Structure formats: C-alpha cells, structure tokens
Amino acid sequence: MSEVSPESSGTEAQRSGDDAPGLLRKISHFLLSGNTLIITVLAFFSAIVIGAIIIVLATPKATGAWAQFLSSPGNAFAQSWFAIANAYGSLLQGSLGSAAAISETLVSTTPLMMSGLGIALAFRAGLFNIGGQGQVILGAAGATLAGFLFAGLPPILHIPLAILFGVAFGAAWGFIPGILKARTGAHEVITSMMLNYVGLNLLTFLLTSGLYQAPPRNQAISKTIAESARLPHLLGPSLRVNIGIILAIVFAIGVSWLLNKSTIGFRFRMLGANRDAARVAGVNIRRQYILALTLAGGLVGLAGAFQVMGVDYRMAPLYGGTVGFDGITVAILGRGSPLGVALSALLFGAFTAGGRTMQVNTNIPLQLVEVLQALVVLFVAAPGVIRTIYRIRLARAGERIFGGWGG
Amino acid sequence: MRLELQGITKRFGDLVANDRIDLKAEEGEILALLGENGAGKSTLMNVLSGLYRPDEGSILLDGNAAHFNDPGEAIRAGIGMVHQHFMLIPAFTVAENVMLGFERTRRFGFLDRKRAHDEISELSRKFGLEVDPDAIVGELSVGQQQRVEIVKTLARDAQVLVLDEPTAVLTPQETEDLFEVMRSLRASGRTILFITHKLKEVLAIADKIVVIRLGRVVGSATPGQASEQDLASMMVGRGVELSVSKSPATPGDPVLRVEDLTVLDDSGRIAVAGVTFNVRAGEILAVAGVQGNGQTELARAVTGLAAVLGGKVSVLDEDISAATPKQALQAGIAHIPEDRLRDGLVGSFSIAENMVLDVFDEAPFSKGGALDWDRIRSSATDRMAEFDVRARSNAVPVRTLSGGNQQKVIVARELTRKIRVIVASQPTRGLDVGSIEYVHRRLVEARDAGAAVLLVSVELDEVMALADSIVVMYRGKLTGPFPSGKLSREQIGLLMAGSSPAEIGVGGDQ
Numbered sequence: 030m031s032e033v034s035p036e037s038s039g040t041e042a043q044r045s046g047d048d049a050p051g052l053l054r055k056i057s058h059f060l061l062s063g064n065t066l067i068i069t070v071l072a073f074f075s076a077i078v079i080g081a082i083i084i085v086l087a088t089p090k091a092t093g094a095w096a097q098f099l100s101s102p103g104n105a106f107a108q109s110w111f112a113i114a115n116a117y118g119s120l121l122q123g124s125l126g127s128a129a130a131i132s133e134t135l136v137s138t139t140p141l142m143m144s145g146l147g148i149a150l151a152f153r154a155g156l157f158n159i160g161g162q163g164q165v166i167l168g169a170a171g172a173t174l175a176g177f178l179f180a181g182l183p184p185i186l187h188i189p190l191a192i193l194f195g196v197a198f199g200a201a202w203g204f205i206p207g208i209l210k211a212r213t214g215a216h217e218v219i220t221s222m223m224l225n226y227v228g229l230n231l232l233t234f235l236l237t238s239g240l241y242q243a244p245p246r247n248q249a250i251s252k253t254i255a256e257s258a259r260l261p262h263l264l265g266p267s268l269r270v271n272i273g274i275i276l277a278i279v280f281a282i283g284v285s286w287l288l289n290k291s292t293i294g295f296r297f298r299m300l301g302a303n304r305d306a307a308r309v310a311g312v313n314i315r316r317q318y319i320l321a322l323t324l325a326g327g328l329v330g331l332a333g334a335f336q337v338m339g340v341d342y343r344m345a346p347l348y349g350g351t352v353g354f355d356g357i358t359v360a361i362l363g364r365g366s367p368l369g370v371a372l373s374a375l376l377f378g379a380f381t382a383g384g385r386t387m388q389v390n391t392n393i394p395l396q397l398v399e400v401l402q403a404l405v406v407l408f409v410a411a412p413g414v415i416r417t418i419y420r421i422r423l424a425r426a427g428e429r430i431f432g433g434w435g436g
Numbered sequence: 437m438r439l440e441l442q443g444i445t446k447r448f449g450d451l452v453a454n455d456r457i458d459l460k461a462e463e464g465e466i467l468a469l470l471g472e473n474g475a476g477k478s479t480l481m482n483v484l485s486g487l488y489r490p491d492e493g494s495i496l497l498d499g500n501a502a503h504f505n506d507p508g509e510a511i512r513a514g515i516g517m518v519h520q521h522f523m524l525i526p527a528f529t530v531a532e533n534v535m536l537g538f539e540r541t542r543r544f545g546f547l548d549r550k551r552a553h554d555e556i557s558e559l560s561r562k563f564g565l566e567v568d569p570d571a572i573v574g575e576l577s578v579g580q581q582q583r584v585e586i587v588k589t590l591a592r593d594a595q596v597l598v599l600d601e602p603t604a605v606l607t608p609q610e611t612e613d614l615f616e617v618m619r620s621l622r623a624s625g626r627t628i629l630f631i632t633h634k635l636k637e638v639l640a641i642a643d644k645i646v647v648i649r650l651g652r653v654v655g656s657a658t659p660g661q662a663s664e665q666d667l668a669s670m671m672v673g674r675g676v677e678l679s680v681s682k683s684p685a686t687p688g689d690p691v692l693r694v695e696d697l698t699v700l701d702d703s704g705r706i707a708v709a710g711v712t713f714n715v716r717a718g719e720i721l722a723v724a725g726v727q728g729n730g731q732t733e734l735a736r737a738v739t740g741l742a743a744v745l746g747g748k749v750s751v752l753d754e755d756i757s758a759a760t761p762k763q764a765l766q767a768g769i770a771h772i773p774e775d776r777l778r779d780g781l782v783g784s785f786s787i788a789e790n791m792v793l794d795v796f797d798e799a800p801f802s803k804g805g806a807l808d809w810d811r812i813r814s815s816a817t818d819r820m821a822e823f824d825v826r827a828r829s830n831a832v833p834v835r836t837l838s839g840g841n842q843q844k845v846i847v848a849r850e851l852t853r854k855i856r857v858i859v860a861s862q863p864t865r866g867l868d869v870g871s872i873e874y875v876h877r878r879l880v881e882a883r884d885a886g887a888a889v890l891l892v893s894v895e896l897d898e899v900m901a902l903a904d905s906i907v908v909m910y911r912g913k914l915t916g917p918f919p920s921g922k923l924s925r926e927q928i929g930l931l932m933a934g935s936s937p938a939e940i941g942v943g944g945d946q
Contacts, residue, residue, distance in 0.1 A: 292797040292805050299793070303782040309741060309773055310794035311762030 069362075071415045072408030080401045081113045087393050088112035116391050120398070123386020124379035130386070132270035136340060138378030139273040140165070140332035140349075144356025145363060145370040146277075146284050147203075147328030151217075152365045153288060154321035155301035160206060160221025161329045161353025163228030164199040168330025169337040170235060171198030173344050176254025176337070187257040191338055192276075192331070199330010200323045202228065207322030211315035217322060225353070233346055243343065251344040260339035273335035278371065280328065285367035297321055329356060358406045377402055437498055437514055437595035438463050439627050444493035446479050453479040455651040456493065461596070461644070466618060466628045468642035470635070472671055472868035476651040477631050481598055484629075485517045486510035497596070516589025520601045522581050526574030530567050531556055534588050552591075559590050563620045578728070579610035586617065597621065598629045603637055607726045608896065608929035615641050633671070633869075635664040647671055668869060680873075682880045685904035688717035691752060691888035692738070692857045698746035699730070699737040707733035709912035710747065715857065715888040720879065721917065722891040722903035726932050730912040731892045732774060735861045738890065739771045740764035751856055765794055768856035772846055772863045774892070776839075780846045783835035787827055788816035790834050791849050823848035824874065840871030847878055858882055861892045876902060896925055896932075910934050918942065 085091045094101075094108035124134045144161050151158035158164075171194035179187060206220040235241040236249040243252045260271040288294035299307040300317050308314055333349050341348075359377060363369030384398030408415050439461045446454040453476045461467040471477045482488045484495065486504030495502045497513060504510040507517075524533050531552045540548045556569040565583045573581060582602060589597055599618075603611045618628055618641060632638060638645055639659045646656045647670045655670045662670075692715040701707035707730040715721045723731050736742035738749055740761040749757050751767045759767065773779035781790050792801050792812050800811050816830040825844045827837055834842055843863070850858070860879060864872040879902060883889050893899050899906060906923065907916035908931040915931055923931075923942065930940045 290807055290809070292802050292807060295789075295796050295807060299782055299785075302784045303778070305778045306780060306782050306793065309739075309761060309771065309779040311760070311765045313760065313762065 068412045068415055069409060071419055072405050075408055075415065075418065076401050076404035077117070079404055080397060081117075083397060083400060084113050084116045084393055085109045087397070088116075088391075112391075116387055116393050116397070119387040119390040120380070120383035122383070122390075124383030128264065129268060130382060132264060132268035133382035133385070134375070134379045135270045135274045136378075137381040138374050139277045139339065140336045140352045141355055141359050141377050142274075142277040142281060142371055142374035143332035143335060144329045144352050145359030145374050146281055146367060147199075147325040147330075147332075148356045149360040149363060149365045149367065149370050150284055150288070150297070150328060151321055151325040152360055153294075153301045154297035154317060155304060156210075156318065156321055156325070157218045158203065158206075158221055158322060158325045158329070159218050159357070160202060160224045160228075160326070161332075161356045162349060162351070163221070163225040163353070164202045164326045164329035165333035165336075165349035165353045166228040166232050167202040167333070168195040168199035168327075169333030169344055169348055170232065170241075171195045171330065172258070172334035172337050173241070173251050173254055176258035176342075177252040180255035180257065182255075182257055184257045184259075184261075187255065188260065188338070191254070191258045192334055195330050195334025195338075196327040197330075199333065200327035202330065203326015204319065204323040207319035210322070211318045217318075221322075229347070232344070232348060236344065236346060241344075249346050253343045254338065258338060259342060260335065269340055271339035273339040276331075276335065277374075280331065281367045281371045284328070288367070293320070329353060332356070355402075358402060362406050362409055376405075437627055438496075439596050439629070440496035440499070441480075441484075442494050442496065444480065444483055444490045444495070446476075446483055446488055446490050452651050454483065454490070457648065457651075457653055459646055459653070461627045461629060463627055464622050464625045465643045466622055466630055466641055468630045468632060468638040468645045469648065470632060470638055470645055470667060470671060471648040472633060472870075475648045475671075475868075477648065478600070479651075480648075481517070481600055481629075481631060484510065484515060484598060486515075511592055511594070514593060514595040516592060516594025516597045518582065518585045518589060518597065518599045518602060520604060522585055524573050524581060524584060526572070528573055529569065530571050530573060530576075530584050530587075531569040533573055533584055534569075534591050538592055555591055556587055559587050563590070563624070564617055577610075578605045578726075579607070579613065582606070582614070583617070594626070596627045596629065598631065600631045601633070602630070603632065603634060605727060607933050608925070609933050611637065635667050638667065639664065671869060680876045680880060680901045682902075683884070685719050685883065687719040687904070688886070690714035691717045692890060693750045694734075694738065694747070695749075696747035697734070697737060697744065697749060699733045699742050700745055701730075701733055706745075707912055708737065711909075711912075711914045712747075713907055713914060713917065715890050717856075717886050717888050718883055719904045720883050720889040720891055720902050721905045721907065722893060722899040722920075723907050723909050723914075724896065724899045724928055724932060725894065725909035727894045729909045731894075731909050732861070734909070735771075735774070735859050735890070735892050738764070738857075738859055739769055765853075768854060770850035770853060770855040770858045770887075772843075772850055772858070772860040774861035774865065776842055776846055777835075781834050781842060784833055786831045787820065787825065787834055787837075787845055788813050788830040790845050791816045791819060791830075793849060795849075795853060819848045819852060823878075838868075840867045840874075843867055843871060843875060847875060851878060851882055855882070855887055858887050858889045859892070860889065862894065863891070864893075864895070864898060872898075896928060899928070900925065908932055 091108040091112040094105040098105045123130050125131060144165060147164065148158050148161060172191045175191040175194035179190060182190065202224055205224060206217040209215040209220050210217050233249065236251055241251045243250050260273050262268065263270045263272060288298060296307070296312050296317050299310065299312060300314060304314065332352050336349070337344060355377065359370055359373045362373035363371070380398040380402055384395045387393055387397070388395045441457055441459040444454050444457040445452065457480060459467070469477055469480070479488065483490050486507040486509055489505070502513050504513065525536065528536070531549060534556055535547065535552045540551055542548045553569045556567065560566055565587055567580055567583050567587060573584060576584070582605070586597070602614060606614060618630070621628060630642060642659055644656065644658055645662065645667065647654050647667060649671060657667065695712050697708055697711045698706060699708035711734065713721065723734065725731050733742055737744050740756065740759045740763060744757045747757070748755060751769065754767055756764055756767050777783055782793065795801060796807060796812070801808055813830055820827065820830060823844045825841050825848065827841060834845055837845070858879065863875050863879065867875065879889055879891070891899070891902055900920070903920045905917045906920055906928065907914045908928060910932065911934070915937055927940050927942060931937070
C-alpha cells in the first residue's frame with residue numbers, strides 16, 4: 030500500500046538531470062539543497078566553539094587565570110580570549126594569510142581531493158572503500174617506480190607514464206576487493222581494510238628491496254624520482270604548490286562527468302540507489318562491483334602518486350599517513366558528489382596547513398585541527414544533533430548520504 | 437466498546453492526509469472503511485493505533501476522549517490492530533508470539549507459559565480461531581498466521597479490532613473462514629473496523645460502510661442500499677467500468693514456451709516443479725494462485741532473474757533458459773515486477789531516469805558511453821503525456837509519486853520497447869481503481885498489438901477480467917490451461933486451494 034507519508038527525499042547531490050549552467054550556480058545549488066548550507070555552517074560553527082574550549086584547556090596561561098577566577102574574573106576571560114584569538118588567528122594566517130600559506134593549503138588539498146574522489150565514487154555505487162591507505166601507498170609506489178626506473182625520458186612522456194603507473198597500482202589494490210566481492214561475496218569493507226595492512230608491509234618490504242631502496246642501503250627510504258617525473262611547480266620554485274592541484278580538479282570534473290553523464294555512472298548510481306532494481310533492469314552487478322572498486326582504487330592511488338611526484342619525490346615507511354582515511358571524511362562531508370568532495374578537501378587542506386602554523390605559534394598541538402575536522406564531519410553526518418542544539422525544524426527528515434554495511 | 441472519531445485531521449507538510457474525518461462504530465458492529473490506496477486509510481489507522489498524533493480532532497471510546505502518545509497506550513485502551521504485514525516472529529511459537537511485549541511472569545521473572553497457553557486455547561475455542569499454541573509461527577499458513585494476530589489482540593483484551601486489508605493474502609475459502617471469525621467477534625460485542633478496497637467483501641460482511649477519498653469521508657451506506665457500482669463510483673468519484681472491455685483474443689503462434697521448468701526459491705526449495713505451458717501471440721495467459729505457490733519464481737525464471745534448474749524457456753526459437761536479465765530483455769521480454777519499488781524503480785531517481793532504467797545504454801539514449809540527457813528528458817516528457825503519468829516534471833523523484841503513477845512509469849518504460857512477451861506480476865497490486873483500469877487497458881492493447889502476455893496475479897477479479905486463458909498454480913504445479921469463461925470464481929478458488937480438476941468437476945484438459 031502506498032499511503033501518504035511525509036516527503037522524504039534523497040540528497041540533491043545524488044540527483045542528476047537538473048539543469049545547472051555555470052559552476053557558481055552549481056555550487057550554490059549544492060550548498061543550499063536539502064538544507065545542507067544551514068547544517069554545514071552550523072556544524073562548522075559548533076566545531077569551532079568546542080575547539081575554543083579545547084584551546085583554553087590546552088593553554089596553561091588561560092587555565093591558570095581560571096584558577097584565579099574568584100580574585101580576578103576579568104583576567105580569566107581576557108586570557109581565554111587571547112588564547113582563542115591567537116590560535117584561530119594563526120590557523121587562518123597559516124592557511125590563507127600569505128602566498129606561501131595558500132600554497133601549503135593547496136598542497137594539502139591535492140591528495141585529500143583524490144582520495145576523497147575515489148571513495149566517493151565507490152560510495153555512489155553503494156560500496157565502502159576503506160582501503161584508501163593501501164591504495165595511496167600502492168599508487169605512490171607505482172609512480173615512484175616509474176619515476177626512477179625510466180629516468181632519461183622527457184617530462185612530457187615521463188610524467189604521464191608515472192601517473193599511469195600510479196593509477197594502475199592503485200587500481201590493482203581496488204580490483205582485489207572488487208573481484209573478491211563479485212566472486213565470493215566477501216564484504217569489501219573487510220577485504221579492503223585488510224589490504225591496508227598488506228600494503229603497509231609491502232611498502233616496508235619494498236623499501237628494503239634492491240629495486241626500491243636508495244643507496245647506500247642502510248635506510249628504509251626509496252630512491253628519489255628523476256627530475257623529469259616531478260610535477261612542475263605552479264608559482265615558482267620557492268612555493269610547493271604544483272600542477273597536482275590542477276590535475277585533481279580535472280579529475281573531479283571527470284568523475285562528475287562519469288557519474289552524471291555517462292552510462293557507466295548511471296549503472297553505478299543505480300547500483301548504489303537500488304541494487305535489486307539494477308539487477309532487474311539488466312545490469313551485471315558483479316561486473317559493476319569490480320569496475321567501481323577498481324576505478325576507486327585508481328583515483329585514490331593518484332593521491333599517493335601526486336604526493337610523491339609533486340612534493341616528496343621519494344617514499345619512506347608509513348608513506349601517505351592517514352590520507353586514505355581522511356578521504357572517507359572528505360567524501361562524507363562532500364556528500365558523495367565530486368563538487369562537494371573538492372570543496373571539503375579544500376577546507377581540510379586549509380585546516381592542515383593552518384594547523385602547522387598554529388602549532389608553531391601557540392604550542393597548541395596539530396591534533397586540534399584533527400579534532401575540528403572530526404567534529405565537523407560528526408555534526409554533518411548526524412544532522413539531528415545540530416537540529417536539536419539549534420532547534421531548527423526542517424521539513425525533510427531522514428536524509429541519508431550513504432547506505433550502511435548491509436550486503 | 438463504542439468508537440467515535442470526531443474531525444480527525446492529520447497533515448504532512450502541505451498535504452492533508454486526513455481532513456476532518458468523522459466516524460462512529462457501535463459496540464458489536466462491523467464498520468467497513470472503504471477507500472482507494474492513498475485515500476488516507478492507513479494514516480487514519482495509524483492515528484487510531486497511536487503511531488501518529490492527529491493535528492485536530494478527537495478519538496472517543498465509549499464517549500470519553502482518548503489520547504494516545506504511543507501504540508502501547510492505544511493497546512491498553514482496548515484497541516487491537518491486525519496489520520496487513522504480520523508483526524510476528526517466525527521462529528517463535530504461537531504462544532510466545534502472543535505473549536511478546538506483554539509477558540506475564542511467575543516468581544523470579546520466569547515466563548508463565550502455561551497461562552499463555554491456556555488463554556490461547558480458550559480464545560481459540562470461543563471464537564473459532566483454531567491455532568495450536570505450540571506451533572512454530574513460521575510453519576503456519578498465512579491464514580493461520582493471521583489468526584495468531586487476531587488472538588494476540590484478543591489476549592490483550594482488545595474491544596475494538598482494526599483489520600487492515602486482512603483478505604489481501606487469503607484464498608477465497610480462508611476469507612470465508614475469516615468472516616466467520618469476524619461474525620463471532622461481533623456477537624461477543626467487539627467493534628470491528630474493517631479496512632479494505634474490495635467491494636464484494638464489504639457488501640458481504642459490513643454492517644455499515646464509510647467511503648473515504650482524498651482524506652475525506654465522501655459517503656456512507658449500508659450493504660442493503662448500495663451496489664458494488666455505487667460504492668466504486670463513490671470511491672473514485674466517477675463512474676467506473678469494473679470489467680475490462682476487450683474483444684475476443686485472436687491468438688497466433690506460441691511465442692513464449694515453457695517446458696518442464698523447475699526453479700528453486702531463495703532457500704533452495706523447489707518452488708516451480710516441472711511446469712509446462714505456452715503463451716501465444718495476441719493472448720493473455722493468467723497464472724492464478726495464492727501468493728507463495730511458485731508464481732514469483734516462475735516470473736523470475738522467465739525474465740532471467742532466477743536460475744533455471746531444469747527444463748527450458750524459449751522465446752520464439754531462442755532458448756533463454758540460461759539468459760541473464762539483460763539477454764532476456766533483449767529477447768523481447770518486458771517485465772512488470774511484482775514489487776515495484778524494490779525491483780521496478782529506483783526511488784531516488786527522477787521519472788526521466790526511471791523511464792530509461794533498462795535502455796539507457798542503447799540508442800538513442802546514449803552514444804559511445806555518454807548519456808544524451810536531452811533525448812532522455814524529452815522522451816520522458818512525451819511518455820508522461822502518453823501514459824498519463826501525473827507529476828510536476830520529469831525531474832521529480834519517483835519515490836514521491838503515488839503508487840498508480842509509479843506503476844505507469846514502469847508500464848511506459850516496458851511497453852515502449854520492442855517487445856514480444858510481457859511478464860506482468862501483480863501489475864495492479866495496491867493501485868487505485870482508476871490506475872487499475874488504465875493498466876488493464878494497456879495490457880489488452882499490447883495483446884491486441886500481438887504481444888504474448890503472461891499475467892501473474894493473486895487477484896481473482898483481475899484474472900477473470902483479463903485472461904483469455906487461465907492456469908492455476910498450487911505448490912509449484914500448474915493446472916490447466918482452461919479457456920476463460922469455462923471456470924467459475926468458485927471453481928478457480930478451489931483449484932487455488934489445491935483441489936484437483938476432477939474433484940471440482942472439470943476435465944483436466946492439460
């Protein structure tokens with residue numbers, strides 16, 4: 030029986046087929062749709078407020094002033110305000126305050142955007158790609174290999190070749206959970222997560238192998254990639270920002286096209302929105318599992334490839350850090366849409382760059398920005414919390430960004 | 437207990453689901469609430485059961501105003517609901533299911549099973565509700581499970597029973613049994629609210645009939661005064677044709693051939709056991725049967741969704757026994773699946789996207805892997821007009837459409853392709869009379885255009901109205917085919933319940 034029920038609707042970002050000429054209109058549409066603007070702004074604001082409390086607690090001068098609250102209450106507030114303003118001021122300064130700051134923000138944004146795109150692509154097909162960490166490592170390892178192996182090629186050939194290696198290695202790391210799911214039904218969350226450990230240890234192995242290890246062979250560090258495989262800097266040699274950010278934006282546009290304008294994307298979205306209907310409509314679901322996870326792995330692999338080709342030029346143990354996991358939060362905050370992913374990667378990139386300046390200036394640990402990031406995502410993922418705090422009544426309930434674990 | 441609703445209004449945003457509804461049911465009375473799907477019956481029922489709070493109006497029990505904040509309060513006030521989808525735990529016994537949520541305990545918190553057991557036996561005897569308290573619910577037939585639901589409400593001392601579409605899952609014989617139970621409940625002074633959209637049943641059992649449409653009470657009647665025709669036009673607001681007007685079939689050669697087909701269900705049991713039949717071009721073959729006798733698996737096997745364990749399915753000369761759903765589609769099979777929101781549509785997708793769900797990767801809707809959105813949208817707009825899909829635009833998500841409009845989207849999609857065979861499973865389940873009429877007309881038109889139509893339906897009325905030829909499915913096996921008109925409703929009902937053709941006096945001409 031179909032009875033009247035309160036209208037519940039999917040996130041606008043998941044819909045395609047709406048005309049939106051112009052990037053600006055697209056951005057505003059994305060932000061405004063489904064009350065995401067209010068929720069996102071308030072989530073951000075709430076995270077800042079909680080962060081402020083943490084700043085006060087982490088500043089000995091401020092906590093000392095609060096201990097003397099009864100004798101000089103004004104001082105407690107003044108010290109707290111000073112600590113908060115100082116910390117957030119440095120955060121802003123370090124992310125946007127100078128050309129160098131902006132450069133660092135963009136450098137941090139690039140890998141976040143790529144891993145966010147790969148994970149969002151899988152999300153849209155209803156798949157949880159938790160294997161970002163391993164895919165980043167493999168992608169970087171592929172690019173590094175091509176980077177030192179084919180030294181002597183002109184950059185115009187060497188750079189695309191190294192990128193191709195990065196994609197291929199990352200894709201291979203995505204293909205494995207894909208084929209396992211298609212053939213045996215093994216859940217991709219488990220298999221992709223386990224492949225992170227395999228990737229980490231494979232890296233340790235490679236870094237001490239004859240192929241990768243840099244001479245004179247006493248440190249677990251890879252050979253340095255050739256000059257010809259390095260991504261050109263955008264704003265002169267003193268600033269680290271490189272064409273990686275441009276390539277990431279190109280890939281974001283590409284993924285957007287793939288999802289909304291191609292038959293492959295149509296199949297992915299069908300699979301993500303209603304697996305049964307996709308099957309009835311003749312979609313070969315197993316093939317889509319493999320394809321989606323392979324493409325996702327390739328995109329996440331590029332996060333590692335761009336990082337090694339544009340910034341580090343060589344690999345050390347634990348390469349890539351948490352970029353593969355941060356991609357999950359970027360994809361969630363971006364609501365699985367390429368545009369959203371690009372914007373949230375930029376936000377998190379700014380946090381990371383600014384956080385380093387903040388740490389230097391104020392002794393507040395870099396981890397504060399991780400707390401801020403986590404809080405923003407937490408509030409966005411659980412909009413009910415924000416609605417309760419601010420007592421907003423929203424017509425649309427039950428907004429759902431991703432399906433759960435099921436199947 | 438006397439139940440009275442006064443001016444019940446329930447809004448969801450701009451939508452008024454119940455608009456000042458007044459009802460009165462006396463003690464010992466069966467009040468039928470008749471309405472199309474989407475008329476607001478379920479909303480009203482949810483108000484009554486404490487799931488929704490009305491925006492305006494009041495519920496009176498024996499003249500006293502009652503307010504329910506949750507379903508528990510409604511139950512304690514004496515209102516018992518029997519939902520269309522049973523709220524039972526299959527792995528528990530009947531007694532355990534009845535106790536659930538209202539467990540009586542002995543000292544130290546041990547369950548008092550004996551008392552539950554005795555209570556059930558007594559209620560069964562009193563109202564003719566035969567159920568074994570120790571039986572596992574999952575092993576009972578649907579009719580028996582429904583009895584468990586009724587016993588459950590009675591064990592909680594319900595004085596007002598609300599039955600939501602109780603006959604939808606029953607055979608004609610089981611329906612008769614249910615009516616017997618309803619009569620004995622009425623005799624005991626219980627008030628029964630019987631929610632349905634089946635006119636014949638209303639006339640057979642109700643003391644009073646209230647018709648609602650678009651959230652409002654549009655009329656009331658007693659079975660003596662009103663005919664089926666009167667009630668139907670009240671329900672839809674205009675005169676309706678209850679029978680389908682169609683010319684006699686002019687069948688051609690067999691198009692769909694099914695030979696000795698065996699199919700397993702999801703749990704690995706044989707669901708279709710060696711079934712053989714043909715559907716000819718320009719013919720509607722209806723598979724009648726009570727839900728769960730293998731029709732679902734039959735339809736899924738023909739459309740490539742379920743594996744064929746034995747036998748053969750072919751379209752013209754093409755063997756499609758091992759075909760994937762895509763290959764079945766390309767062989768010219770159109771499929772209207774029985775669960776439209778699960779299998780037929782992607783709820784969050786727009787109408788335009790749903791219209792091309794199975795052809796988006798073919799010309800003219802895509803080229804070289806790129807979708808042609810202009811084509812997809814303009815074709816959707818055309819077909820919305822052609823198939824009378826009512827929505828603001830083709831960008832509206834289908835989830836927000838009514839059941840009838842959703843089904844029209846599927847019909848539009850499936851019938852615009854080049855087709856040889858139509859497999860229509862429960863094509864009008866849950867639809868309003870207007871949409872039913874529409875879907876039937878389209879199926880007949882497709883038949884007249886030369887398609888072979890395999891109709892799977894549990895609605896006897898639908899089978900009688902549409903079929904040129906009828907087969908009855910019972911426990912995975914087929915009886916028939918019988919030319920339509922050869923069997924009466926009662927005879928088909930008996931075949932559906934497992935009688936052999938010889939027992940009911942028709943020659944098995946298979």
